[in-house]
Amino acid sequence: MKRIVTLLLAVMLLATGCRQKAKYVFLFIGDGMGFGAVSVTEAYLAQGEAGVAQGMGQLAFSDFPVMGAAATFSANAQVTDSAAGGSALSTGEKVNNDSICIGPEGDTLVGIAYKIHDAGYKVGITATVCIDHATPASFYGRSLHRGYYYEIGSRLADSGFEYFAGGDFNRPYENEPSCYAKAEAAGYAIAYGRDDFEAKKGSEKIVFFQKRDSSHAMTQLPTRLERIARDNPDDISLKEMVERGIGHLEGGKGFFMMAEGSMIDFAAHSNDVPGLIFETIDMSDAIEVAKEFYRKHPRNTLIVVTADHETGGPACNKHCDLAKVKEVCAPEGESTVDNYMDGHMSREELSQAAHIGWTAGNHTGDRVPVYAIGCGSEKFAGEMDNTDIPRKICEAMGIEF
Numbered sequence: 542m543k544r545i546v547t548l549l550l551a552v553m554l555l556a557t558g559c560r561q562k563a564k565y566v567f568l569f570i571g572d573g574m575g576f577g578a579v580s581v582t583e584a585y586l587a588q589g590e591a592g593v594a595q596g597m598g599q600l601a602f603s604d605f606p607v608m609g610a611a612a613t614f615s616a617n618a619q620v621t622d623s624a625a626g627g628s629a630l631s632t633g634e635k636v637n638n639d640s641i642c643i644g645p646e647g648d649t650l651v652g653i654a655y656k657i658h659d660a661g662y663k664v665g666i667t668a669t670v671c672i673d674h675a676t677p678a679s680f681y682g683r684s685l686h687r688g689y690y691y692e693i694g695s696r697l698a699d700s701g702f703e704y705f706a707g708g709d710f711n712r713p714y715e716n717e718p719s720c721y722a723k724a725e726a727a728g729y730a731i732a733y734g735r736d737d738f739e740a741k742k743g744s745e746k747i748v749f750f751q752k753r754d755s756s757h758a759m760t761q762l763p764t765r766l767e768r769i770a771r772d773n774p775d776d777i778s779l780k781e782m783v784e785r786g787i788g789h790l791e792g793g794k795g796f797f798m799m800a801e802g803s804m805i806d807f808a809a810h811s812n813d814v815p816g817l818i819f820e821t822i823d824m825s826d827a828i829e830v831a832k833e834f835y836r837k838h839p840r841n842t843l844i845v846v847t848a849d850h851e852t853g854g855p856a857c858n859k860h861c862d863l864a865k866v867k868e869v870c871a872p873e874g875e876s877t878v879d880n881y882m883d884g885h886m887s888r889e890e891l892s893q894a895a896h897i898g899w900t901a902g903n904h905t906g907d908r909v910p911v912y913a914i915g916c917g918s919e920k921f922a923g924e925m926d927n928t929d930i931p932r933k934i935c936e937a938m939g940i941e942f
C-alpha cells in the first residue's frame with residue numbers, strides 16, 4: 542500500500558511538474574535574442590573554454606530541462622517590434638506594432654504584472670535601457686505609441702510595483718509634473734547608484750538607476766564591453782539589478798520579476814558580433830543569479846527565458862572562426878576592446894573575418910527560443926505563440942488570467 546501511495550505521488554509530481562504553485566517567477570527577455578544569438582554565443586564560449594574550434598559552450602540557461610519555441614508575429618505585421626512583442630508577452634494579446642498594451646480596436650489591455658500584483662505578489666521590472674523603453678513599458682505602461690515616453694514614464698508611479706531598475710526616464714520633463722515628481726508623490730524612493738540604493742532600500746517602493754555620469758542621466762546602462770573598456774566602479778549591470786531586486790522583493794507571498802537584456806537587440810541591429818555575444822553573456826550572468834535562487838527554492842521557483850523577437854538573423858557560416866572575436870574582445874592585455882570600440886576594426890570586417898553571416902539589420906520573423914526550469918516549467922515545452930507565455934505563467938502561479 543505504502544509503495545502504491547509513493548508511486549501515485551511520484552506520478553502526480555511528474556504530471557504536474559511540482560506539487561506547489563510557483564511563488565517566485567522570473568521572466569527574462571533577451572531583446573532580439575533568437576536561436577542565432579544563442580548559438581553564436583554558445584559557439585564562442587566553446588571556443589573560449591576548451592580552446593577548440595567546435596562545440597557548444599554553456600550559458601546559464603543552456604541546461605534548462607524544458608525548451609520550446611514561440612511565434613512572434615504581431616496584430617498587423619509578420620515581423621513584430623518590441624512594443625507589440627512585449628505587449629504579447631505581458632497581456633497575452635496581439636497588438637499592432639508600436640502599441641503598448643492597447644489592442645488593435647483601441648481596447649485597453651491588462652498586463653500580467655498587474656494581475657500578479659493584484660493577487661498579492663510583489664513585482665519588479667528591470668531593463669538595461671531606459672525604464673520606459675518598449676519592453677519594460679509593456680509590463681507597466683499603456684500607450685498608443687512606444688515613443689510617448691512621458692506618458693509611459695508617468696504610469697510607473699501609478700503601477701504601485703515595488704521595484705524598478707534600469708536606465709533613467711527618457712523624457713521625464715516633457716510635461717508637468719515630471720516623471721520623478723509623480724513617482725515620488727506616489728511613494729517611490731529614487732536611488733542613483735548603489736550607495737544611494739543602500740540608503741533608501743528600506744522604502745517599500747524603489748526605483749534604482751545608475752549613478753549619474755557628470756550629472757547626465759544615464760538613459761542606457763553601459764554595455765558589457767563598455768564596462769570592460771571604461772572600468773568605472775559606479776557601473777551597474779543587469780546581474781546587480783536582479784540581485785538587488787531579489788533582496789527587495791523576497792519575503793511575503795512571493796514575487797514576479799521581469800528582467801530584460803535590452804541591448805542584445807541593439808548589437809544585432811548593427812550586426813555587431815562582439816556586442817551580440819557579450820550582451821547575451823551579460824544576460825546569462827543575471828540568469829545565473831536567478832538560478833542560484835532557484836537552487837535554494839527549487840519547489841516553488843519558475844524561471845522562463847525568451848525573447849520578444851529575433852533580430853539580425855546571425856549564424857556561424859562555414860569556416861566560422863570565433864577566435865577572431867576573442868582576439869578583438871580579450872578583456873586583458875593590449876586594450877583591444879578599446880580598439881574595437883573606437884572603430885579601428887569595423888563591425889562588417891569582423892563579421893567577415895569570423896565568418897558570421899547576418900540576414901538583416903532589423904528584426905526578423907523567426908520563432909524565438911523559450912527555456913524554462915522549475916515549478917510549472919513543463920508548460921513551456923514545444924511550439925507556442927508568444928501570447929501563450931503570460932497565460933502559462935499565471936497557470937503556474939495559480940492566478941486567474
Ligand SMILES: [Zn+2]
Nearest residue numbers: 572573623849
Ligand atoms: Zn525588441
